[in-house]
Amino acid sequence: MIRTLDDVSRFAQEKGPKRLAVLAPEDAEFMLAVKKAWEATYIEPVLIGDPEKIKRVAAEAAFDIEGIELISETDRQAVANLGTAMLFTGEVDMAGKGQIPTAYIYRAIIREEAKAGTGRTISVVSLWEIPERKSFTAFTDTGVNIRPDLKAKVEVVKNAVFVFHVLGYSRSRIAVLSGKREIGGSPASFKDAAALRKMADAGDFGECEIIAATSFTEIFSGTAGAPQNATQIDISRLPEILLVPNLDTGNILCKLDFFLPVHRRSLVMTSGGPFIIPSRSDFCDSILGEIAMGVVVADRMKEGEKR
Amino acid sequence: MISTFRDILTRAKAAGEKKRAAMAVPVPRQLKMLEAAVQAGLITPVLVGDAKKLEDLCKGTTLAASDCRIVHEPDPAQALVRAIALVKNGEADILLQGGTDHQVLIDGVSDAAAGLMNGRLMSFVSVFELLQRDKLILVTDTYIQNQPTLAEKQWILENALRLAALLEIQRPKVAVLAAIEQVNPGIPSTLDAAILAKMADRRQFGDIVLEGPLDIDCALDRKAAARKGVNSEVTGNVDIYLAPEMDTGYSLAQLLVYIGKMQMAGVLMGTCSPVVLDLPFVSPENKVIEIALATLMAGQGGQHP
Numbered sequence: 001m002i003r004t005l006d007d008v009s010r011f012a013q014e015k016g017p018k019r020l021a022v023l024a025p026e027d028a029e030f031m032l033a034v035k036k037a038w039e040a041t042y043i044e045p046v047l048i049g050d051p052e053k054i055k056r057v058a059a060e061a062a063f064d065i066e067g068i069e070l071i072s073e074t075d076r077q078a079v080a081n082l083g084t085a086m087l088f089t090g091e092v093d094m095a096g097k098g099q100i101p102t103a104y105i106y107r108a109i110i111r112e113e114a115k116a117g118t119g120r121t122i123s124v125v126s127l128w129e130i131p132e133r134k135s136f137t138a139f140t141d142t143g144v145n146i147r148p149d150l151k152a153k154v155e156v157v158k159n160a161v162f163v164f165h166v167l168g169y170s171r172s173r174i175a176v177l178s179g180k181r182e183i184g185g186s187p188a189s190f191k192d193a194a195a196l197r198k199m200a201d202a203g204d205f206g207e208c209e210i211i212a213a214t215s216f217t218e219i220f221s222g223t224a225g226a227p228q229n230a231t232q233i234d235i236s237r238l239p240e241i242l243l244v245p246n247l248d249t250g251n252i253l254c255k256l257d258f259f260l261p262v263h264r265r266s267l268v269m270t271s272g273g274p275f276i277i278p279s280r281s282d283f284c285d286s287i288l289g290e291i292a293m294g295v296v297v298a299d300r301m302k303e304g305e306k307r
Numbered sequence: 308m309i310s311t312f313r314d315i316l317t318r319a320k321a322a323g324e325k326k327r328a329a330m331a332v333p334v335p336r337q338l339k340m341l342e343a344a345v346q347a348g349l350i351t352p353v354l355v356g357d358a359k360k361l362e363d364l365c366k367g368t369t370l371a372a373s374d375c376r377i378v379h380e381p382d383p384a385q386a387l388v389r390a391i392a393l394v395k396n397g398e399a400d401i402l403l404q405g406g407t408d409h410q411v412l413i414d415g416v417s418d419a420a421a422g423l424m425n426g427r428l429m430s431f432v433s434v435f436e437l438l439q440r441d442k443l444i445l446v447t448d449t450y451i452q453n454q455p456t457l458a459e460k461q462w463i464l465e466n467a468l469r470l471a472a473l474l475e476i477q478r479p480k481v482a483v484l485a486a487i488e489q490v491n492p493g494i495p496s497t498l499d500a501a502i503l504a505k506m507a508d509r510r511q512f513g514d515i516v517l518e519g520p521l522d523i524d525c526a527l528d529r530k531a532a533a534r535k536g537v538n539s540e541v542t543g544n545v546d547i548y549l550a551p552e553m554d555t556g557y558s559l560a561q562l563l564v565y566i567g568k569m570q571m572a573g574v575l576m577g578t579c580s581p582v583v584l585d586l587p588f589v590s591p592e593n594k595v596i597e598i599a600l601a602t603l604m605a606g607q608g609g610q611h612p
Contacts, residue, residue, distance in 0.1 A: 177558050179557040181450065216564075228588060229565075229568075244554075249558060252522070252551075256562065256566075258523065259523075
């Protein structure tokens, strides 16, 4: 079981290099992460994009790309399409987004999923490593669905359960977060929680459990009632998966790593393999970590793990 | 400037006169907080409920020997009505939530005729101590409005600004949070944020600096913001975070308390006299801070912030 980011790095080193399609690496911070991942033998990059720009940022990152495969393409949607197609045909094991609007990538993935007839909704899984907790907790969907309906949430749950399955968690616990509280009635997010719980109980999501708690207070509430501060919580009560009600909530919560002592690794799970989609504000180490996480997931998928 | 919870307490103690705090049907777990608030010289409790039960409850506590007043009202529902009336007619300065259910309390307070509203919208501000920066940060709305409209967000912002003024935050920097920092017609929160930003530019909220939409990374980290092309004095130095709706606000406040290990005190805004809620994720020490804030607000008469 992969429990920590150290596990991820070790595993990536062991199982790498994987072929990574790098889409439009046109930012030095991003290119530096690709370089470091290559040096660590996590990956064998295939650079796709505007050769002028790629060569310029490679020089900035002191990355000698002589001998690294470079596919020239200046149209950004074409870059997205090409890289995604390579992922789905198996030419590469994983793909990573550089300086392309995320919407272009999502469009390309959705098209490939449709072509493959998987009927999958795509979603972003943002894993957190919390120092005192020796296993990952993920927020999802933190990047694609603005206001997912129940049907979309079902797919989001399945994607996340699969990611944890791939990481070796045989039975993940899931909390469906909601603004449901002592006042204000029953918000839509809470109604969805009840419906999802029923489905999980019926086995619709495979080996996993949706717990009754829909807020952090409830998650950490024990027989002694609600904990009143952080010193009273048992961090192991935190579930593996936190399904967020909407994109605003997901994105705002998961990126608190800019403030809290936690590390975030986000990825999009496609049926062709993992897609790394760093935030435009992410720094090199965080991107490198996401590449390592992608290597681990790609390796497990090659071993025959299927959603 | 008031930059820590200790400052709040010091300021409230220095304000002199104790405030009368009405509380309907208090429950045992609230006694410790009441005793602490009385001992700190912040309040004189006015407990409303069955007199015999209240006397028994106070027996053996420091409240018994204090100038704590008891108002006999055996029916718990009536006790709340009575407590609210005491505040409304000036016999008490503050309303504390006792054992009354949260929704019942909010309904009582927002009752058009007998409640404590004065035409404003009610919202909740979570005040956090940011020790590493020696400042307080405000996150709102974290408890009251489920899906605020743009007009309601304006009220929520103005409520937070009143609290910021009380905390002597000069020229507050406000981040209107959304999933992304770009205005995206498909994401309604970004539209509301952009409009609030334009209103702020036109100085419709007075002397403040407001950025919106901002995603949380831009709000928290100036370097991250710069990488996204957002250059503003707000990034990395936010005083007030405005959450897009309750699913976000409620989760955000609790995540900061439990995983962020931050100290939080909440303030209900929009009522004509201070009302202190009893939320489960606030420690007894911080409940005393909430009472201290309420006493500071009560000092401002009918126009309290």
